[in-house]
Amino acid sequence: MDRQKLPTLKQLQCFLAVAEELNFRRAAEKMNMTQPPLTRQIQCLEETIGCSVFSRSTHAVQLTPAGILLASKAQTLISELSQLVHSLRNGQHSLRIGMTNMLDFQRINRFSSSIKQMEENEQVVIHADASRKLLMSLMSGEIDLVFSGEKALVDSSLVYTKIHTEPLMTVIPESHPAASLQTVAMEDVSDIPLFWFPRNYNVGYFDKCDAIFKRLRYELKKIKEPEDLLMLLNSVAKGKGIALMPQSMSHSTINGLCYRPLTKEYNQKLNIDVYLVHRINEDRKQVVDAINQIIKLSD
Structure with missing residues (x-):
């Protein structure tokens, strides 16, 4: 058996906190710890792993190529482990929610x-993944409810109930x-490509936006979007293109990029409708109660 030393869960959690904040002080606050122990975890x-994950200077913290690769995998590893622990702990009595x-x-x-x-409730297991994958798991009975981005x-x-517009x-x-500019229209960035995703990733969202893109007064150039968020943001910072990102995800700070709201005209068209989805014949009390509670929040 290979007994190679592996990173600990705590090390990966600390790493992801710094990768998101790109600031050791803010990352330490996020982890509810002081900065020296956090720095030791990163060291x-x-x-x-035998290589540096951050490059540090007196002015900035940046991910190294190895750090970018690790960031693209670490969150998935932590999420899968968390889901496994919850499943083992709660057995078949859990409410399984896909987000x-x-x-x-x-x-x-x-x-x-x-x-x-929900996260603190031991009877609730949360799975985070692409909407399409979650909906397939819902149809197969592996998940009870799904928060889906578009249809x-x-x-x-499947029964869709709209609960939010992002x-x-x-x-x-x-x-x-x-x-x-304070707000940006698509025409303001017509000289630079848009990072975009394949249609099969989310048919509903793709078609909604594509219908708007086709009505633009210029030909929109699209280039393939990196699957990893940090790689995407670094590509934008280097001037390779622009991106459209949900407001709730627009918080990572990287030197060389900025976030701007869309103009009112485009804000009303380019958005993400979020749906709560369940199986059509769902009648289990635990699931029905959760559906009613979530819908009430959206009113």
């Missing part, structure tokens, strides 16, 4: 307190002239 992680990873529900005021309660999978066995933000290089 131990780097010693374990699209398009949004950060902790940063949406109407849901933040309820999501926190990512249409099937007669605004989109433009993510643009700081060097671009549109960075000086």
